[in-house]
Amino acid sequence: MKQEMSIYCGNVRTAAERSSLRLVLVALAALVVAPGCSPDPNTTKLQYVPDMADTAAIKAQRDFLNPPEGSVATNAILYPATIEESEKILRNPFPAAAESEAQGKKLYDTFCISCHGDDGKGKGSVTDLYPQPPDITNEAYVTRQDGFFFHKITFGGAIMPAYGYSISPHERWHIVHYVRVLQRAAQHGSTAPATPDNSQGGTNP
Numbered sequence: 001m002k003q004e005m006s007i008y009c010g011n012v013r014t015a016a017e018r019s020s021l022r023l024v025l026v027a028l029a030a031l032v033v034a035p036g037c038s039p040d041p042n043t044t045k046l047q048y049v050p051d052m053a054d055t056a057a058i059k060a061q062r063d064f065l066n067p068p069e070g071s072v073a074t075n076a077i078l079y080p081a082t083i084e085e086s087e088k089i090l091r092n093p094f095p096a097a098a099e100s101e102a103q104g105k106k107l108y109d110t111f112c113i114s115c116h117g118d119d120g121k122g123k124g125s126v127t128d129l130y131p132q133p134p135d136i137t138n139e140a141y142v143t144r145q146d147g148f149f150f151h152k153i154t155f156g157g158a159i160m161p162a163y164g165y166s167i168s169p170h171e172r173w174h175i176v177h178y179v180r181v182l183q184r185a186a187q188h189g190s191t192a193p194a195t196p197d198n199s200q201g202g203t204n205p
């Protein structure tokens with residue numbers, strides 16, 4: 001009985017039969033595995049007639065044309081490159097009035113207070129771990145022009161982060177007014193709003 005079985009299962013099959021059986025098995029395995037590999041929708045499998053897939057055109061979200069040298073974005077704001085120029089050219093477009101100072105306080109309390117402290121003296125809540133900023137209410141800063149502060153907020157410092165991307169130019173000017181409020185508080189103990197003074201002339205971004 002045992003011998004009959006072995007004759008029937010093994011020796012009777014020819015080599016050709018065995019290889020076609022293997023083919024069937026491979027085909028079955030492929031059927032099981034194939035649904036797992038979804039085709040890449042971005043790949044053209046067969047290019048019967050070369051279509052527009054491979055052109056010199058710029059592919060969406062892949063690349064962009066380099067703007068010609070010297071071109072400026074239509075919404076670009078050109079700032080003076082140096083602090084000296086900023087102090088000389090830039091003027092605060094808002095009068096130093098209570099409304100602007102109140103906006104400035106909100107923004108200062110959002111963006112600056114953690115490092116510079118609520119009074120501007122540099123003892124913010126993170127300064128145990130982060131380098132302590134200078135006291136921006138002291139005399140050396142009081143005598144600085146508004147453009148200095150605008151420049152610093154825009155470009156940051158050696159350690160201080162730049163806020164040109166996250167705080168709009170108008171908001172930065174409001175903050176500058178509020179820094180003046182803190183300076184007056186430190187110098188004279190008064191936080192009363194300044195009298196509106198926008199007579200300096202000059203340009204604003």
Ligand code: HEC
Nearest residue numbers: 111112115131132133134136149152153157158159160163
């Ligand atoms: C993450 C901490 C941090 C934040 C937030 C921060 N500063 Fe500063 N700031 C510093 C440090 C540190 C310095 C000193 C070193 C430097 O200039 O980088 C500094 C310096 C300054 C100076 C003096 C720069 C000089 O050259 O003397 C001014 C003015 C100033 N900050 C204003 C602001 C204002 C306004 C904001 C909010 C918009 C702000 N900073 C937010 C850390 C910070």
